[in-house]
Amino acid sequence: SQQGEEDPQALSIQEGENATMNCSYKTSINNLQWYRQNSGRGLVHLILIRSNEREKHSGRLRVTLDTSKKSSSLLITASRAADTASYFCAPRGGNTPLVFGKGTRLSVIA
Amino acid sequence: SAVISQKPSRDICQRGTSLTIQCQVDSQVTMMFWYRQQPGQSLTLIATANQGSEATYESGFVIDKFPISRPNLTFSTLTVSNMSPEDSSIYLCSVRGSLSYNEQFFGPGTRLTVL
Numbered sequence: 318s319q320q321g322e323e324d325p326q327a328l329s330i331q332e333g334e335n336a337t338m339n340c341s342y343k344t345s346i347n348n349l350q351w352y353r354q355n356s357g358r359g360l361v362h363l364i365l366i367r368s369n370e371r372e373k374h375s376g377r378l379r380v381t382l383d384t385s386k387k388s389s390s391l392l393i394t395a396s397r398a399a400d401t402a403s404y405f406c407a408p409r410g411g412n413t414p415l416v417f418g419k420g421t422r423l424s425v426i427a
Numbered sequence: 428s429a430v431i432s433q434k435p436s437r438d439i440c441q442r443g444t445s446l447t448i449q450c451q452v453d454s455q456v457t458m459m460f461w462y463r464q465q466p467g468q469s470l471t472l473i474a475t476a477n478q479g480s481e482a483t484y485e486s487g488f489v490i491d492k493f494p495i496s497r498p499n500l501t502f503s504t505l506t507v508s509n510m511s512p513e514d515s516s517i518y519l520c521s522v523r524g525s526l527s528y529n530e531q532f533f534g535p536g537t538r539l540t541v542l
Contacts, residue, residue: 318472350530359519360470360533362428405469407531414460415521415531417470 318416319344321389321406329424336396338421340389340406349382350415351391352405360405363391396425429454429522431534439540440510447506448537450520455500457524461493464517464536473518476503510541 321340330336340349348367352360366373366382366389373380379392389408393400403422407415430453440446450459459476474495475483482495497503507514517538523531 348529352533357517357536357538359535360521362530362532365530409531412458414458414472414475414523416472419469 318413319346319408319410320416320418321349321408322418323404323406323421325421326419327422327424329426330396332396332398332425332427334396336393336400336423336425338391338404338406338423340391340408342387342389342406342408344387344410346384346408346410349389349406349408351378351380351389352407354403354405354420356402363404393423396423398425398427401425428530429456429532431520431522431532433518433520433534433537435537436535437538437540439542442511442541444510445506445508446510446539447504448518448520448539450503450505450534452501452522456522457500458522459497459503460521460523460531461495461503461505462519462521462533464519466515470519473505476505507539510539512541515539515541 321342324339350365351363354360366380377394382389403420405420432451434449461473462470464470472485473488476495476497478497494506517536519536520534
């Protein structure tokens, strides 16, 4: 299993602004998944992007993947207070379980 | 997507006792996992629950402390044995693998406090 490293560790923005979080990983992958975790709760699956995809959208979320740089980014547009949460990336290279890094703690201030 | 339920959602237990957490999925899945999230930390994989055979534990986790069962493709249990305050965590069940999706989904978690 390999672990993604999210950057920055913490991010604070005003409501309505865009939030960008980055993820780096070390070895080749089949796909990469992004998750959100509200305080003390389970992980919510946001989006999966496959290694042959470069960009994917879901509502206000936009995920990019650059396999040559072994990196991904998650953009949340027009952020809301309800987007306040921790965000995790999870690269997957085989049939192994996902391993998680420390995540990015996003605070959206109303 | 998979709908995962966990019981109990939370519990407060005395040290030295054991707690069994149940995980139920609404569809058959290939793989089931158990994670732990200690306060202020990220998720740590405890083990992969294998149907019909012993679970595969990660380094630092042993069967005597965290026995796991998986009797079928939709259900698993994790027992936290002989608990101490250091076991206070959120325990999460996770599933992956069916004909219809590659994503890995998580249950709502069980918040355990050991006094």
